[in-house]
Amino acid sequence: MDETLLCNEFEQTRRYSVEVCQSLQLEDYGLQAAAFASPPKWHLAHTTWFFETFILKPFANDYVVIEPLYEVLFNSYYNGIGEQHPRDRRGLLSRPTLDEVLTYRQRVEQAMQQLLAQPNHPDRRVIFERLQLGIEHERQHQELFFTDLKYSLAANPLSPVYLELELPAARTLSQAQWLDFPGGLVDIGQGGSEFCFDNEQPRHSSFLQPFALSSRLVSNGEYQQFIDDGGYQRPELWLADGWSTIQAEQWAAPLYWRECDGESLEFTLHGLVPRQPEFPLCHVSGYEADAYARWKGARLPTEQEMEYVATLQDDASSTDALGVCHPLPAGGSKQLEQLYGACWQWTRSAYGPYPGFNAQEGAIGEYNGKFMSNQWVLRGSSCVTAASQSRPTYRNFFYPQDRWQFSGVRLAKYLEGEAVGL
Numbered sequence: 001m002d003e004t005l006l007c008n009e010f011e012q013t014r015r016y017s018v019e020v021c022q023s024l025q026l027e028d029y030g031l032q033a034a035a036f037a038s039p040p041k042w043h044l045a046h047t048t049w050f051f052e053t054f055i056l057k058p059f060a061n062d063y064v065v066i067e068p069l070y071e072v073l074f075n076s077y078y079n080g081i082g083e084q085h086p087r088d089r090r091g092l093l094s095r096p097t098l099d100e101v102l103t104y105r106q107r108v109e110q111a112m113q114q115l116l117a118q119p120n121h122p123d124r125r126v127i128f129e130r131l132q133l134g135i136e137h138e139r140q141h142q143e144l145f146f147t148d149l150k151y152s153l154a155a156n157p158l159s160p161v162y163l164e165l166e167l168p169a170a171r172t173l174s175q176a177q178w179l180d181f182p183g184g185l186v187d188i189g190q191g192g193s194e195f196c197f198d199n200e201q202p203r204h205s206s207f208l209q210p211f212a213l214s215s216r217l218v219s220n221g222e223y224q225q226f227i228d229d230g231g232y233q234r235p236e237l238w239l240a241d242g243w244s245t246i247q248a249e250q251w252a253a254p255l256y257w258r259e260c261d262g263e264s265l266e267f268t269l270h271g272l273v274p275r276q277p278e279f280p281l282c283h284v285s286g287y288e289a290d291a292y293a294r295w296k297g298a299r300l301p302t303e304q305e306m307e308y309v310a311t312l313q314d315d316a317s318s319t320d321a322l323g324v325c326h327p328l329p330a331g332g333s334k335q336l337e338q339l340y341g342a343c344w345q346w347t348r349s350a351y352g353p354y355p356g357f358n359a360q361e362g363a364i365g366e367y368n369g370k371f372m373s374n375q376w377v378l379r380g381s382s383c384v385t386a387a388s389q390s391r392p393t394y395r396n397f398f399y400p401q402d403r404w405q406f407s408g409v410r411l412a413k414y415l416e417g418e419a420v421g422l
Contacts, residue, residue, distance in 0.1 A: 006131055007116055013135050014109055017044060017142055018102070023163050024149075029098050031152035032091025037404065039152075041101055042074065042090045043145050047138040048105045049074035051112055053081060054364060055130050059123050060115045066104055067096070080363030132195050133364070139386035146269065146325055146384040151404040154256060154267045161271040167326060170278035174332040177215040180415060183208035186308045189354055190393045199368040200393045202356045206304045210415040213301060213309060216330035216337045217345070218292065218409040220266075221277025223284075226292050227253060237294045242287030245401050255283035255403045269325040280327040280408050282343050286376045286400030289346040289409045301412035303349040303395065306379035310392035313339055327383045327406065340390040343408030344378040351375040351397040375399050382406035 021029070021040055029041040038046070049070060056063045065071075073093060075084040085093070096104070112131075121127065153160045184207070190196035191203035232252050235243050245251070256267040257275060266275040284292075286300075293299050313336060327342035352372050359369030375397040381390035383406060398405055 001128055001132065003116075003128055006128055006135070007113075009135050010112065010116075010131060011109075013138050013142075014105070017047060017138060017145070018105070020142065020145060026098065028149070028153075028160075030091050030094065031149065032088075033152040033155040034404075035088035036402070037148035037151045038087075038144065039091050039093075040145055040149060041098055042093065043141045043148070044105060045070070045096070045101045046074045046076055047134075047141050048101075048108045050137055051131075051134050052108050053078075055127060055134065056108065056111050056115065059121070059127050060111055063111050063115075066107055070096075070104070078363045078366050080366060130364070133367075136195065136197070136386075136388065137367075139389060142386065143382070143384050143389075147405050150256075150267075150269050150325075153269070159267055159272040162269040163325060165270045165324065167268070167270060167273060167276075167324065168328065170276040171329050171332065173219055173221070173278040173329055176411075177334050178212040178413070179215055179336055180212045181208075181210065181305070181309060183210040186304070188304050188307055188393075195388075196391075196393060197368055197395075198360060198365075199353070199357070199372070199395050202354055204355050208302075208305060208308060211301075211305055212413050212415055213305065213336065214298075214411040215334060216410075217280040217327075217343060218411065219277060219329070220275055220279050220281055223254065223281045223292060223409075224277065226295050229295070231291060231295055234295075237291040239287060239290060239400075242285075242291060242400070245285070245287055251288070254281065254288070276329075278329045280329065280338065280342050282327050282406055282408050283403050284346075284407060284409065285403040286346045286398070286407075288403070289407070290348070290400075292409055293411055296411060298411040298413050300346055300348040301379075301410060303347040303377040303379055305412060306345065306347060306410075307392050309336060310339060310379070313392075325384055327408065338380075338410075340381045341383055341385070343380070343406050344382050344385075344396055345380045345408055345410045347377045347379055349377045351377050351395070371397065378405075378407060380410075 021044070024040060030039045032039045053071065057065070071081065072083050073085045075081050077084065115121070115127065116131070118124070149162060153162060185205055186208055187203055188206045189203035190200040231237060232246060238246065258265040258267060258272065264275040265272050290300055330337040353369065357369070359365040376399070378396040378398065379394070381394070398407070
């Protein structure tokens, strides 16, 4: 690993977490509209807690803990570390103040820089391995900052604006195309020396039937046709749990769609804006994605199909989160579009371990492995995903009822014996 590069990335990543907060008002830092959505201030503190807990405490002999209770307040789910403050009460933590959290960040960063400057530290290799994990962990929380903030702001009838920016005018959306792939025996998972999370390994073989993917994501206008055809009232289109969910939650449209005085609107981090039919469908659950695919006579792709296709592409990109925090329309190419930088794409694959997977020992081993139950995999990346995490092997995962993430739909079909129209 390149130690100098990692040190630079550490500084850049820490700085970016603070930069994305510059558009917030002081009152925004404690917003938590649901248990799954953490406040911005908590994200700033938790990512700091990660470096303190997994690097400074075990490896910096002269490090003095700032506040012992932070170990409880900002522990997310690491049972091996100890107790955690209840997740649904993070928004009640008016103390420490924002200034105290920012001071905490500065103190930890200074201690980290001092530790990283010790060339002869006996555990230097382990320190830098954990440094890289901590950087990628913080980048994940930077994405959660946007998704959580959007959910909390949307709960306010005033529809607050996070960032004043006019979305670009929609382009004329061309008809989606089916792109055929031969399938066969393919290699899945990270097998190189580049960084990856533990759930991306080990590399293994998987057999794919010949299949096709839609050239672009499903659009708002296309999903409106599903709604107009009674999609939310037709139980035959839904998985049993999905039907129970939409009945209990009374869903009739994607999360941030609004109807006001006869106008179709969509809440975004740039405010409440007219809903444009050409823009990608976003903020739907796995159940809604699956129901739409059934309505089209298609299906959701598997995560193996998505990874195989992604390895054939050379266009990994991610929208600058300080720019447009909303997925943009496809450009009209007949090749695969919007693989990265628009919406995470639901797959039909359950989130589970790859053959031969073993979680690491200790608390860090809790990072991914213990969540391999009852969740679905999403592939690609969204408009607020870090570029380093827009890669073919990355496995995102959420419960199929979740829809506050920037999640959309790409259709798939088998090539043999399956007739589907787009």
